[in-house]
Amino acid sequence: MTTSSATTETVLALLRSAPQSEEQLEQLALEAKTLPPGELVYLVETRPATESAILFRVLDKDAALAVFEALPATHQAELISGLRTQQVADIIGDLDPDDRASLLDELPASVAERLMHGLDLDERAMTTAVLGYPRHAIGRYMSPEVLPLTPGMSVREALAHVRTHAEQAETIYLLPVVDPSRVLLGVVGLRRLLLAEEEALVGDLAHAAVAAEATDDREDAARRFFAAELLAMPIVDGEQRLVGILTVDDAVAILDRENHEDSARTSGTEPLDRAYLSTPILRVVRSRIVWLLVLAISAILTVHVLEIFEDRLDQVVILALFIPLLTGTGGNTGNQAATTVTRALAVGEVRLRDLPRVVWRELRIGAVLGAVLGSLGLLVSGLVYGLAIGTVMGLTLLSICTMAAIVGGLMPLIAKKVGADPAVFSNPFISTFCDATGLIIYFTIATAVLGL
Amino acid sequence: MTTSSATTETVLALLRSAPQSEEQLEQLALEAKTLPPGELVYLVETRPATESAILFRVLDKDAALAVFEALPATHQAELISGLRTQQVADIIGDLDPDDRASLLDELPASVAERLMHGLDLDERAMTTAVLGYPRHAIGRYMSPEVLPLTPGMSVREALAHVRTHAEQAETIYLLPVVDPSRVLLGVVGLRRLLLAEEEALVGDLAHAAVAAEATDDREDAARRFFAAELLAMPIVDGEQRLVGILTVDDAVAILDRENHEDSARTSGTEPLDRAYLSTPILRVVRSRIVWLLVLAISAILTVHVLEIFEDRLDQVVILALFIPLLTGTGGNTGNQAATTVTRALAVGEVRLRDLPRVVWRELRIGAVLGAVLGSLGLLVSGLVYGLAIGTVMGLTLLSICTMAAIVGGLMPLIAKKVGADPAVFSNPFISTFCDATGLIIYFTIATAVLGL
Structure with missing residues (x-):
């Protein structure tokens, strides 16, 4: 090293x-x-x-x-x-x-x-x-250099065919089997061929293929690839004719790219398409500025909310001290829920029909988190600023955590429902939304408890 | 469907x-x-x-x-x-x-x-x-069912050996070559064996192996696996003796797990180790509460910062209206930078020695972002609340964006330097830090411009 x-x-x-x-x-x-x-x-x-x-x-x-x-x-x-x-x-x-x-x-x-x-x-x-x-489309990532067998070949013929044509093949470890018009009938692993009797027929050894159409979305196809633990996946056209093959390194590259995109968008930035250190400064700025502007403009909502409550702030200026803590906690709780549900959606553990279950779970999770944080808030701020402020803080934390957990859990499902990338309702977006809602909750509770 | x-x-x-x-x-x-x-x-x-x-x-x-x-x-x-x-x-x-x-x-x-x-x-x-x-350790994920060849075998013998023992092997597509005391000498692909002359020696066909020691960290080993575009990777002990083999599906599972962990931690939660919908509520709470508490306690810092400036707030209550917008923007800018640099670190595009380059880049990126947002802030809030407030907003946005971009770019490098997971200095943590710093910047500028 x-x-x-x-x-x-x-x-x-x-x-x-x-x-x-x-x-x-x-x-x-x-x-x-x-x-x-x-x-x-x-x-x-x-x-x-x-x-x-x-x-x-x-x-x-x-x-x-x-x-x-x-x-x-x-x-x-x-x-x-x-x-x-x-x-x-x-x-x-x-x-x-x-x-x-x-x-x-x-x-x-x-x-x-x-x-x-x-x-x-x-x-x-x-x-x-x-x-x-x-x-x-997955067709963009496949290799057209594929080596098909026919069902009538004997194992001996098939192995000889593989030996002669291996140069032109991207992989020889999974071999597609096709009919005379190149329609995919199945696949056979090289392992299976090697272990079989020399006179056995390829058609008898082949099994049904996990394949993708060339126009299928690259991420869906790559996920199917890994779910089926494949070494290669035949790619077919609309008439099921073999057009290419996808290998592990391609599938890995696609998923890596998708993970990169998702984690970038979740943090409110577009992925760079080249190395960070050699990307021109203005190109990096371009990858961030749109999101930042959209978020800043959404955040004007919080200014309006606070304007509504300006006279309360004027009366009890101490209320202003807790704004960043409360909005921060709401944002964090919302992001936690969104991250968990987004992941569960991606791996298929949660589906759209589970929406009521998700809301009901997050309501309870948020309430428990809010009860813990709220008790702590009541205690600490009660000791420093008196019981009235303590009560406001306790109740606000309880309500904000419950609200934020539900919002965070719902957002990815709503995105999926309208056919958008769940990462579009990204963490900063959820934070901004929870900020505005949290402030309304805060000042409503403060008005009631403090009798403003 | x-x-x-x-x-x-x-x-x-x-x-x-x-x-x-x-x-x-x-x-x-x-x-x-x-x-x-x-x-x-x-x-x-x-x-x-x-x-x-x-x-x-x-x-x-x-x-x-x-x-x-x-x-x-x-x-x-x-x-x-x-x-x-x-x-x-x-x-x-x-x-x-x-x-x-x-x-x-x-x-x-x-x-x-x-x-x-x-x-x-x-x-x-x-x-x-x-x-x-x-x-x-990667040893936990390997299969001990490995089929080694010896360098003195002819291709004919090797293929016969593979045919007879394939049942006991996790994979036969990459075959390790070992000496009599099982020390790994190299590997040979089945493709190579199949295409070679029957009398050629395995030792002449083998090439150097990309291997891992069984005690190596699973993520490092999996990343090396994909960087080298392998189908399998031999695993050795401290004396370079072959103990097992890692296959693609294991490497994919490890990276998927690590991605899941990272994206969870980046959002301030621990990954669940089972399906979300069937995890008991209290176990989900446990995965979130520690982070939430740590962040809430760090956020008490923002309360203290605001307390210092309480009399300014009392004089010009309008200053409170912009707190969520400013802290939100700072957090977003910091998270964007952190996400980009964390990714660049993970794929090896950025190394520790690049720290000065990263800071210099983020300083310029942050300044450009801040200039755009600041001009907008000056214009909009200047029109609504007058030139003085407009100037405060413009200057504050410029400074906060620059500061936050630098902090966000630095944090992952600092984490790496002290040997911690970059995700530990997670996005919510950066947000909280930028919140407190941003408030100090805001009130300092306001005090100067408004002559408080």
Whole structure:
């Protein structure tokens, strides 16, 4: 670890010195050769564009391809503009068709077209096929390089077929079985083939496939992939004809991307589509500003609520002291409930028909949480500010926690019902909503208890 | 979709009628047979304990095992207490050693011991081996059922060996190669073996393995697994001797669990270890109350800050109106930064040495966000409440956004530096911190501008 980190530092120092002479570049190439691929990706990904391009150009072909494949498509597109045509053609030719499609998508149409013409016919056909599906469709992520068997093959024939054609296949561990018009009949695992009698028929060994249609949503398809504990999943068209195969690494990448998106949106920001450290400042601002504005504008609601109660505040200015504590607690309680229910929805433990059960559960959970916090609030603020204020705090905490838990539990279900991403009613949104509602509860209780 | 949902309703109705007679139970069994495994899991997982037990008991052996395997260990342990001894023994015997270890962990020691005695010697030995590793170690998740080759084997011998012993192996698609004392020398993919000459030696085909030590942290090991795009990863002991193998489904389950934990903690709650709808209310409360108390107690800080400025509030009560809006905006900005940096840390795009770059970036990002929001704040509140208040709002939003972005960017790095989970400095914690700091900024600016 220490040595590798020391070399990363060496390469970093060389890069920063803006190497230009043959000799300097050769030294950089030599040092870079000793770095593990992960370190190279880190450097290319996080250094400014000029340094990335210099480093990338001194890599040998295999290392360059490995690094290139690890970059997000937007970053790939940028990098390409700084490379010589031959190097670009080599890299594009070596990418998998699905990765190539993502990259071409990010390039200006004229550049993409020129690159497509540089490919051989087969590669071009496969790339076009993948590019034909909508952006979030699973067809975008499949590999068209699939190796189908037919049910009439014997195990011996099938294994020979696999041996001869393995080069063209993305995976040989799960083999789709198709009829003469390429309609998917089932799948057979290589394990099963290997253990079977040589004269057995593929058709007798195959079993029903867990497959997806190429136009299916990528997240749904990836979740089905993992639920069925697959190593690969055949992808079919609308007529159930085999068009490609999805492998584990693709499914993992999709779920990772979805998790990233969800956790970003839950915190009120859009995910960045390239490395944080090399994303231009204004692009990061763009990923945050819309949410921030929407939330700030919603928060004007709280100003209006407080305006209504301005004379109470004027009478008992002490009431203002507890505003951040109360709104904070409401927001936290709401977010806890929303996070739990969003997760339960995602894994299918909660469904829309469970809405009444969710509300009833959160009502009780919120009441218990509110009773604990309320008792504490009554005690502490009662001791410091007197019984009347203590009573207001106790009752308010009890009510706010109950309300917030119900709101937090409901929001993801409502989002699902209207067909929106549950993350749209994100945590900050729930907080803002609970802020306004909580303030109304607070001043209503204060007015009643203090007789204002 | 509609038919399957209709049948779920039928089974649900039967369950709710508390079936007891032979005939009723037989009808339930018949209806349950037509449900896909996912629906059975949903019902067993989310119905009250008595209904779950009834449904589970009418399932045939394969369906019962499939459902049982899909349940979290805590839920498995509960279910077991309601079953007949023979059914329990059957299920325990059929589980994978790693799943069995998780379950035994959840059972009372006496029950676990009795169950262990019911296993045959081999199964018992493997379970004990897995149970020997600490709770978060990758050894807990590996399968000891591994099929090693030796470097001197020819491809023909190796394939014959695989065919004969495949039954005892968790996977045959990646085969570890070991020396006579079981030290891991490398791995060879089944694909490679199949395509090689029959007389080639395994030792010449093998390549260096990406492996993990059994005591390694599960999350680190799983991340390495996916970074290297593996189908399986050999697990070794401290002397590099092969002890087991980790497969894709285990690695996926670990990462899913970690994602769940992180997203829960980020929202200030502990993850539930069983289905939300069937978790007792008080257990849900327990998962939330500690965080809520800690946050509420930290929020007392905001009360103290406001107390310091109480006379300013008394003079200009209008200042109170903007408190929730300002604290909310600060919290949101901080959370956005924290989420982005936490993600970048997790995927290795940001490292500890990048701390100055992160601070410098967030300072500029926060300033731009603050400038946009501040201008808007100046305009809107200036129009409604006059120029002085407008100026206070503009300057405060600018300062709060800048401060919050820096704090949000720093917190995950500080957590990492002190060796804590970045999720510990969770979003609500950052919000609370930004609330208190933001209020100080607000009243300091107000005092200066309004000349209080």
